[in-house]
Amino acid sequence: MPIPTSITTRLEYQHKSLMDIIEGLSDQQIRRQVILGKWSIFENIVHLATYEHAFMERVQHILDEDQPQFQRYVAEMDPLFHDNCTKTTREIMQDLITTRRELIDKTLSLDDDQLKRPGVHPSFGAMNIIHWLHFFVLHEAHHLFTVFKLVPGARTEMDN
Template identity: 45%
Template sequence: MIQSSLTHRLKDQHRAITPIIIKLNDRQIQQHVIRGKWSIHEHIAHLAKYQPVFIDRVRKILLMDNPEFEKYSAEDDDGFEIYCAFTTYELLKKISTDREVIYNLVTKLSPDKLDRKGSHPQYGKLDILEWTEFFLLHEAHHLFAIFQLTHSII
């Protein structure tokens, strides 16, 4: 069974980005506040790029018995640079559009489908709800990083 806190976060957690960055201009969003670390824009690009990866993983879990996934790394994903080239506004639109897909995919699954598992190299076998929790916690980590960067700029 899906907990209401998970469904609420899945539906709305990504919406925190806009109020966090609302006072910033594009130069500030693109700024590398900490040398060698991502800008706010790159964090947002990563969140946007990872959502299709997550959708693909859930679909594979539904189609295959215990598929094994590699640990995802943006630096090893050629698509990450492509996403970085989008404007922040375009990325936020992509996040919202893909989030709707994720929300509908996960929340409409029957309990037996939610129990299907896929293996992560670090966390082992996770069912779809655990993958979703992992996805949301990962996103929250980046939201916090964006919040910290915003307050380093202002």
Template identity: 35%
Template structure:
């Protein structure tokens, strides 16, 4: 199992678009529930930031245990999520960058045989570390698209 250039590039850079996407939104818009019952821009960003340490932990578990099974991460069931929602944008973006550097280093430093280690996702089955990383990035991209939509929604 090998890393491919597009994966490494996205892992290194994809998250950096968040700051540009929300640059024109003030703090009130970041925290406003634009769609009833759905997360705000801020809550989507908190979710992305909070999931990074979860992802790091899962990779370490995959490296030390044979084919561990992971439940879906549900932010609303994470007691720390409420605390992290109190963080300001600067603190969130700093944590996003710091943890992303840790993820990038962890993933890119693994030899091919370690990248082939497997963790079991309840919905998607057996995934290698490379596939988990792709899943991580696609999940992040989904939330980034949501953030883009919310940031560009006209509020009346």
């Protein structure tokens, strides 16, 4: 049961579209709260970088434990999220890229038995590591699309 190419390709390249999406925006624009009460582009990027770390920990728990049960991940409850919000966009992007490489290397090194190991998601139930990887790239895609939708507002807000 190798990891499907549809997952490995997205793991390898999907996050790289972020630089294209935010190209030309200043740090001030990236940090601007475009929609009141919603995350800024920056906070979405911080969430993606921070969640990579949480996801790596979850994969390790799945490998080390028998059907670990996970709580819903809430960024605001993660001290790393708050710490990362104090960093620069460049630092967060570098962390995202570095951690992604580690995630790819880790998951591609897993054998079939390891990939079949389950962890229990609070909404989706027991999922093997391949299903967790599907979840990861779909979750990331959702936030990339959110950033894409915020960019015009970030530009407009600064132009006025």
